[in-house]
Amino acid sequence: MSDFALARAFVNLDAWLESTRQPGGYGGPVAHWWQNRLQFVGPGLDWRYEGLLIGYTTAYARTRDSRFADRAVRAALDLTDGQRQDGSYTASQFEINPGFLGTPHEAAATLGLLKAHHLLPDRERALSTAARNLDRLVESLWDGKGFNDRPGIRGRVPNKLATLAHAMLAYQQLTGDERYEPFVRSALNDVICYMVERGEFEGAVHQYAPEAGEGDGRFFPYYNARCIPPLVEAATILGDRTYAGAAEAIFGFVDKTMHEDGSWPQIVYTSGRQASWPRWTAGVADILLAYRALEKTPPRQALTRLLTAQLASGAFPTAEGFKQQISQRSLPGRPDYRDLLPVVGWNDKVLRLLSAMLPRDMPLPQATVARTHLDVRCWGRNAVMTETSLDLTITSAGGEELYRWQKSRPWAETHRLLEIR
Template sequence: MSNRLPQALANLDAWLQTMRQPGGYGGPVAHWWRDQFVYTGPGLDWRYEGILIGYSELWDKTHEVQWLVRIKQAAEDLKSGQLPDGSYRMSRFEQNPGTLGTPHEAAASMGLLMAMDRTGDLTLLDTARANLDNLIHRLWDPTSHGFTDKPGVPGRVPNKLATFSQALCLLARLTQDDQYLEYAKIAIDDVLRFQIDRGRFQGAVHQYAPDNQHGDHRLFPYYNARCIEPLLTASKVFSDSTYSQAASEITKFLRHTMADDSSWPQIVYTSGRRMDYPKWLAGTADILYAFHRMGQPLPDRALDRLLASQLPSGAFPTAVGFNRKTHRHAPLDPPDYRDLMPVVGWNDKVLRLLAALLPPETTLPPPNVQSYSRPARIAAKDTVFTETNQMFQYDSHYAVSKSAPWAKGERLWG
């Protein structure tokens, strides 16, 4: 274990508490698919997976009451934010505001189910069950006998199906209702259908199958990593080593694609072409967590790279090289404005990883955090990014109070 880990965890927890608003954890979102810098209110999405699982791990290992308080608070966010149909309010992460977010609602419900035993609140099972029942109802396609990503659209997104399957396996165990296992197996078997079984990229899983027949030839290391724990869960639940073997093959793909700087490319195409940027920083935690769940040694330099990126506020920045999405040779210094922005829905993944790596009975030190400013770049404009406990700001271009659901300032994109 890195001797920096306890302090890193203490600082990250302190930062997460600055991101709370009435109703939950808020803040801007920077993502590969799109960004959301206007709506900055609570998002009841996959950020709750890492928050609930991470704090549950800390409670189990330390029995310090502050972690139980965090668990109950986050669980109440989901209970209070559940809509009459079972969906969660503002569950679409980078596409917020909206509902029926995938894999976000299933991930949040899985966090809720894993945390339930710690709280003693059995109504959390009802909350998670209502949510997962609604996802079954809305996403099930009787024609293709499987789960779509959106109602009425035939395409499959394997990594999202993996998360959904894992949540359903857990729900089946807690409710003793085997109908959920039937759905869980259908979902995880669709992941296997889109795993490459030979050649240079053997083991990798396609990102999307728009016609539910053929993969799209895009292999995202990050999303591949998110398939590993659900496959391990399926192997145990269904007593079938096919799933654990599939997880092992994905791990080989992750080791094969790790770069010399201990990062991973954003996309590897089956043609051999790569899109290297943006390279995740906080999101790398999910890749490392997959190695941990496999019982394999973590790539040490990758963990060091992650820990070294922690900001003075306690948060972890999102990425390196967002500007290279559109300009291949754009300078990396100063960083793109999205690189620096810390996002709760990426930092929760760091919380889960570091909590999993923390030895039992470890007492965290007091947090040591402070405000800071860094040079940044918005399109062709030089600016300065500042973070305090109360706000984020890019000079006069953009400002958001951490307690406000909407940002103020000009558009930062386009």
């Protein structure tokens, strides 16, 4: 893809992201493998801020366009202003918002804040916000031997441990304060502990470990890829090549699981069976970032698949195949509405990827976005999903409004989707 096409994709995505702004942050519904959040559409101080802050910071560094520095500063204020008294963030659980103390979401947001630190007018406040959040995560999740996924409930989630370690490393790199280093090493050593050492699934990391040393036999290529950049950074900052070797091993698994069309299965099981659907569209950007972290060229077919999916609104769709999530069989007809639903917490990942690929110092084109009008299936009904800069609606073929996300408001105005069977 040409430099101009990459730049145009970036500015169009930026225009869509601007349409999702509300007082306090970036809002919108969430579609996810685990569950969906359609009624609450207010700002979420979750992992969307990782990609937003790093993406806009990188875009400014590459283009010197002050708009992007301003966007990074504004996003940082969302976090500093939205921090709760206990150090956690408001609405930080993504697909189960508006809960707080979300993992890996708070650590991811703090990582973004630290990566944007040099652009911020009040750097001390940003560092204080980051430290208070990291301290809260330690206080809530550390059990004396490692980090749990939820307070008081034993269980490790390696990709979340990697993100937490990444945020702690960023704090150490900025401040020289090594107080979090033992936690970093513990978290990343647990990631390696739950990595398959040899055989067919060599390099794969179990999704969840209910007990020490016992993985659950599920390997998500997407979440495996998210372990790679933190391990690469740890190898450099801590001077420990063990982490670089682990990153390469995980990469080997991720790379070999890609389909010919540039997509990845959702889950690979130790039985050899796969859950192929849904296959992420926007989220693939995080996998491609893992390639770049290891200085490898992202697969052309994966990058092409991602970039050609961009909607007229400037947003990128969430996935392909939500309607096949249960049956795992290819089904004809219209896509499920969740496939095409644009989600800030997936699009931030594309922003981050594209920002790193922007040509340096090239004048950017004007955004050219338009209303979208997409045929979808919604709980067994034919429907149309329409989006403008002001709202997104889903209307049945008979004209009944099933859903309305008014972008300026934190709750969906019409929410009949869960009533329809």
